[in-house]
Amino acid sequence: MTENSAIPSFPPSQVTRLSWNEALCVHCGACVGQCLSRAFIVDEATRRVVHDGDRCIACELCIPACSYGAVESIGEHPGKPGEPL
Amino acid sequence: MKTYEEINDRIRARQAVVVTAEEMIDIVEEKGAAGAAREVDVVTTGTFGPMCSSGALLNTGHTTPRMKIARAWLNGVPAYAGIAAVDMYIGAAEVREGDPLNSVFPGEFAYGGGHVIEDLVRGKEVLLRAEAYGTDCYPRKEIETLIDLGSLNNAVLLDPRNCYQNYNVAVNASRRRPIYTYLGVLRPRMANANYCSAGQLSPLMNDPHYRTIGIGTRIFLGGGVGYVIFPGTQHDPSGPRTEGGVPRGGAGTIAVAGDLKGMRAEYLRGVSITGYGVSLSVGIGIPIPILDEDMAAFTAVRDRDIVAPVVDYGECYPTNTGRPLGYVSYADLRSGTIEVGGRRIRTASLSSYAAARAIAEELRSWIGEGRFLLGRPVELLPGAGSGAGFRLLEERPPRARGKRKGKR
Numbered sequence: 001m002t003e004n005s006a007i008p009s010f011p012p013s014q015v016t017r018l019s020w021n022e023a024l025c026v027h028c029g030a031c032v033g034q035c036l037s038r039a040f041i042v043d044e045a046t047r048r049v050v051h052d053g054d055r056c057i058a059c060e061l062c063i064p065a066c067s068y069g070a071v072e073s074i075g076e077h078p079g080k081p082g083e084p085l
Numbered sequence: 086m087k088t089y090e091e092i093n094d095r096i097r098a099r100q101a102v103v104v105t106a107e108e109m110i111d112i113v114e115e116k117g118a119a120g121a122a123r124e125v126d127v128v129t130t131g132t133f134g135p136m137c138s139s140g141a142l143l144n145t146g147h148t149t150p151r152m153k154i155a156r157a158w159l160n161g162v163p164a165y166a167g168i169a170a171v172d173m174y175i176g177a178a179e180v181r182e183g184d185p186l187n188s189v190f191p192g193e194f195a196y197g198g199g200h201v202i203e204d205l206v207r208g209k210e211v212l213l214r215a216e217a218y219g220t221d222c223y224p225r226k227e228i229e230t231l232i233d234l235g236s237l238n239n240a241v242l243l244d245p246r247n248c249y250q251n252y253n254v255a256v257n258a259s260r261r262r263p264i265y266t267y268l269g270v271l272r273p274r275m276a277n278a279n280y281c282s283a284g285q286l287s288p289l290m291n292d293p294h295y296r297t298i299g300i301g302t303r304i305f306l307g308g309g310v311g312y313v314i315f316p317g318t319q320h321d322p323s324g325p326r327t328e329g330g331v332p333r334g335g336a337g338t339i340a341v342a343g344d345l346k347g348m349r350a351e352y353l354r355g356v357s358i359t360g361y362g363v364s365l366s367v368g369i370g371i372p373i374p375i376l377d378e379d380m381a382a383f384t385a386v387r388d389r390d391i392v393a394p395v396v397d398y399g400e401c402y403p404t405n406t407g408r409p410l411g412y413v414s415y416a417d418l419r420s421g422t423i424e425v426g427g428r429r430i431r432t433a434s435l436s437s438y439a440a441a442r443a444i445a446e447e448l449r450s451w452i453g454e455g456r457f458l459l460g461r462p463v464e465l466l467p468g469a470g471s472g473a474g475f476r477l478l479e480e481r482p483p484r485a486r487g488k489r490k491g492k493r
Contacts, residue, residue, distance in 0.1 A: 026133065026354060026366065026437045030269050032421075033277045033433025042421075047438040064191065064359035065270050065433070067135065067366075 017075050018058045020051040024070040031062035031071060086377050089461040092126045099455045101126040105445040106286050106373075106384055113385035122381035127452055127459065128373045130288040131305070131444030134281050134436030135356050135364040137267065138246035138318060139177040141202050141345055144239040145213065145232055147171055152225035157215040158182060159201045166215065170223060174243070175201050177355075177365035187360060191265040197363025200355030202242070205234045206307070207350045240345035242307055242353070246317035248369050250289035250337035251393055254280040254413060254423070256430065259399030265360020266398050269435055278395065278423055278430045283441035284388045284415035288371035289337045291384045293330040294469070295322070297374055299462030304341065305370030305448045308352040310457070311343025313371075316466050321475035330383070331391050333412060335475075337466060341369065352444070368440060370448040374459055388415035395425050405477065 020040075027048045031040045039056035042049055062071050095101040102125050104112060109128045113121045147170065157166040157173045161181045164173040179198035186192050204211055210231040219226045234240055256278045257264050257271035264271050269279040284290065292298050302313040317338025325333045352368030375381050394409035401407030413423040418432050451457035467473035 027439035028134065028437040029434045030279065031433070033279060033431050034270060034272075047442060049439075061270075064265070067269075067356035067358050067364075067435075068354060069357065 017073070018053075018056050018060070018062070019072050019074045020053075021070050021072075024068050025049055025066075026068055026070075030065045030067065034061040034065040036061060087126065087375065089374060089459055092374050093458045095126055096452055096455055096458055099453070101452060103127045103129060103372075103449045103452045105442070105449055106130045106291050106386075107442065107445070109381070109384045110285065110387055113381055118378045118382040118385070121385070122375050122378045125375045125381065128291060128375060128384040129370055129445045129448040129452065130283075130286055130291050130373060131368070131370040131441035131448065132248060132283040132287045132436060133352065133368040133440035133444060134283075134366055135267070135358065136244060136247045136367045137178045137362075137364045139202075139242070139244040139365045139367055140174055140198060141205070142172065142174050142239070142241045142243045143237055145171045145173070146236070146238045148225055148228055150225045151223045152215070152217050152228060153220055153223035154215040154228075155217045157213065159198075159211050159213055160196070160204065161212075162196070162198050162201050164198075177202065178362055180363055191360025192362075193359065194357045194361070194363045196357075197355065199363050199365030200357075202345070202365055203350050203353055203355040205240065206345060206348050206353050208234060234346055241342055242311065242345045242348065242367075243342045244367065245340050246319055246338045247341050247367055248288055248317070248339050248371075249282070249335055250287070250293070251332050251334055251391070252281050253334070253396040253402070254278050254393050254418065254432075255398045255402070256395055256410065256425065257399040258397040258410070261399075264399055265358075266402075267358060267361050267364075268398065269433070270359060271398055273399070275425065275428060275430050278418075278425070278432045279435055280393060280415075280418050280432060281435040282393065282415065283436055283438055284391055284419065285386055286438065286441045286445055288369060288373075289339070290331060290386055290391060291373050292371075292380070293326070293332065293383060293386075295337060295466035296380065296383075297376065297462070297465075298339065298371060299465035301460045301462045301464075302371065303458065303460035304343075304372075305368070305444055305451070306341055306343040306348065307345070307368055308349030309343055309345075309347030311341050311369075312460065313339045313462070313466075314342045315340040316473065319475050320466065320473055322467055322469045322471065323474045326469070327390065327392065329386060329390050331386060333392055334394050339466065352440070366437075368444050370444040372448060372452060372457070372459055388419055391415045393418070395423070
């Protein structure tokens with residue numbers, strides 16, 4: 001934890017990241033309802049899912065929401081999978 | 086009034102006017118239902134989402150020596166073999182044998198019948214293992230071999246219930262924990278709401294009274310061609326409807342079949358639903374002939390005109406108690422938030438609207454190019470007032486044999 005901050009931080013080597021494989025995605029949007037940081041959104045015009053990696057906090061709530069294996073965690077995980085960081 | 090024959094003649098001549106259900110909305114808005122009916126011949130629809138009541142009927146070809154298969158597994162997933170010698174049915178919701186299921190909660194359900202079907206359609210080899218008890222005419226007792234779609238005599242996608250006309254919006258009103266359902270992960274205190282329908286693009290939404298859809302309707306199925314073969318199981322046309330005739334809940338379903346060999350994995354995807362099980366997402370598109378002004382009006386249905394019930398899957402759904410918490414429109418659902426009991430709730434869809442749109446557009450191309458004719462149903466789906474309906478199981482505990490009276 002950084003001092004005086006409610007948001008935990010981790011050394012870069014420990015921070016998990018999320019990989020979204022668009023080739024496996026069917027663009028249903030099930031991930032969107034789980035995403036805490038609005039990194040996953042549905043484009044209003046195309047109705048396709050878009051992932052903004054810069055907004056993603058790798059909370060991993062989208063992983064169990066995706067039935068097609070299109071999102072996965074990469075890198076070392078500091079806690080239990082699926083737990084918000 | 087137009088007839089199927091007239092429309093098919095225009096399709097053969099590549100003169101048919103074919104539009105998607107999305108496009109029809111604007112056409113009816115601009116020209117009115119009567120004008121649209123004069124101009125448009127066919128409206129195409131689409132849907133793509135998990136449909137658990139799906140499966141494939143396979144005939145592997147006879148073995149040498151012959152074998153009457155009694156038990157079979159495809160990539161470790163049990164297939165039903167209680168039919169003739171080398172026929173078997175692989176159900177989409179069948180889990181691979183040995184899967185830990187929900188013993189480590191929530192289970193991942195990594196592989197099942199839906200994935201077997203997807204693998205076959207992708208052209209992958211699948212391991213068939215089978216056992217038999219042996220007979221004089223079918224002496225062989227076991228086999229283990231690789232098979233693929235091309236090597237099968239027959240592979241028929243045979244789905245007893247697909248294409249639900251409308252469906253629940255699921256929330257979890259409990260205060261305890263997230264729940265894992267066939268409608269996805271639902272966080273407690275109604276933190277999110279999941280739904281599963283293509284709404285205004287969905288086939289049965291565009292023919293709410295089943296005036297054109299019935300046994301023999303030719304459809305887009307899994308990227309290939311299929312047919313409506315019967316009303317789907319749990320087909321229930323009798324529930325309440327909106328003023329426009331659209332059911333306010335589940336309602337109609339269809340049973341479908343088609344040659345798996347002509348289908349594409351893009352529209353047949355095995356799915357793993359965390360904490361729930363496996364399934365198969367199926368792409369279906371149905372062409373609606375615009376026979377008259379009423380059909381033009383029906384096919385102009387909008388998301389804002391369609392409502393779905395919000396149901397608590399934390400308590401009411403599993404216990405079969407309670408009433409919907411409210412009704413919301415698909416326009417609201419698709420906006421990303423709905424309001425239930427004064428609370429704003431984020432929504433997500435399990436049905437891909439993008440894929441539904443692609444299916445409707447592809448079917449429009451097939452018809453426009455004269456490659457796909459409309460199938461005139463030999464019998465329409467049962468409508469409201471037909472007596473068809475959905476009922477719960479009335480449990481009747483068996484009596485001890487000695488105490489039974491009357492007929493044997």
